[in-house]
Amino acid sequence: MFYYYGRKKQIARHYPPPRQEVIIEPFAGSAAYALHADHWQRRVILVEKDARVAAVWEWLIHEATPASIAALPELSVGQKSSEFLHILHAATKMAFKYRTIKVTPVLARNWEISRRTFAANLHKVRHWEIICGDYTLAPQIEATWFVDPPYRHGPGTGYAHGSGALDYDALAAWVRACPGDVICCEGAGGDWLPFEPLLSLPGVAGKRSEERVYLQTGG
Numbered sequence: 140m141f142y143y144y145g146r147k148k149q150i151a152r153h154y155p156p157p158r159q160e161v162i163i164e165p166f167a168g169s170a171a172y173a174l175h176a177d178h179w180q181r182r183v184i185l186v187e188k189d190a191r192v193a194a195v196w197e198w199l200i201h202e203a204t205p206a207s208i209a210a211l212p213e214l215s216v217g218q219k220s221s222e223f224l225h226i227l228h229a230a231t232k233m234a235f236k237y238r239t240i241k242v243t244p245v246l247a248r249n250w251e252i253s254r255r256t257f258a259a260n261l262h263k264v265r266h267w268e269i270i271c272g273d274y275t276l277a278p279q280i281e282a283t284w285f286v287d288p289p290y291r292h293g294p295g296t297g298y299a300h301g302s303g304a305l306d307y308d309a310l311a312a313w314v315r316a317c318p319g320d321v322i323c324c325e326g327a328g329g330d331w332l333p334f335e336p337l338l339s340l341p342g343v344a345g346k347r348s349e350e351r352v353y354l355q356t357g358g
């Protein structure tokens with residue numbers, strides 16, 4: 140829904156579509172899987188530990204109106220902003236550290252795209268639910284679970300609540316107990332579940348980044 144470091148928007152189509160009537164994203168971020176295609180029409184439950192990110196969802200789900208979206212300011216290159224939602228649009232892990240940011244051409248462009256995305260997609264999230272807190276707060280109901288935690292190595296360290304704070308063995312046991320279907324994401328080197336290769340994407344400095352997935356099918 141918004142620019143977010145590590146979001147799955149570009150590759151959401153590579154994951155299996157939901158088979159269940161409920162989608163739960165227990166590591167929500169910008170919830171690209173739930174918003175993809177017609178997935179959003181289901182009951183969607185998001186869980187996000189970063190209170191600032193959860194507050195963006197609270198606003199989108201319960202408060203924002205087409206008029207308030209239309210009134211969102213444009214950002215000019217060179218201006219400074221301390222708005223977390225603006226800062227997120229730098230789409231870098233540093234966004235979680237900055238208190239103020241100087242608007243770059245990339246950030247201004249990303250923000251412009253998001254203003255249009257909010258206006259076009261607001262109606263899709265009105266019935267969604269957001270829980271601010273740990274992934275273990277997700278209701279244990281039959282669902283398609285899209286589990287996209289901070290990756291154990293590399294990029295997962297960047298978030299305010301990053302890989303360093305996660306017990307991956309406990310997470311693996313929790314994933315295995317989720318009722319319904321599970322789609323669980325990881326990068327190269329994550330071995331806490333039997334992940335399979337999904338995609339190899341062009342990364343920074345000519346390197347490639349590996350996307351891996353663990354699929355679990357329930358009843």
Ligand SMILES: C[S@@+](CC[C@H](N)C(=O)[O-])C[C@H]1O[C@@H](n2cnc3c(N)ncnc32)[C@H](O)[C@@H]1O
Pocket residue numbers: 143144145146147148165166167168169170171172186187188189192272273274275287288289290298299300301305
């Ligand atoms: C890889 S991002 C999710 C990206 C998302 N799939 C998207 O498309 O934007 C991981 C998210 O998990 C959140 N997170 C980290 N630890 C968490 C925890 N214990 N419980 C819930 N959310 C957590 C981070 O704040 C971050 O937003």
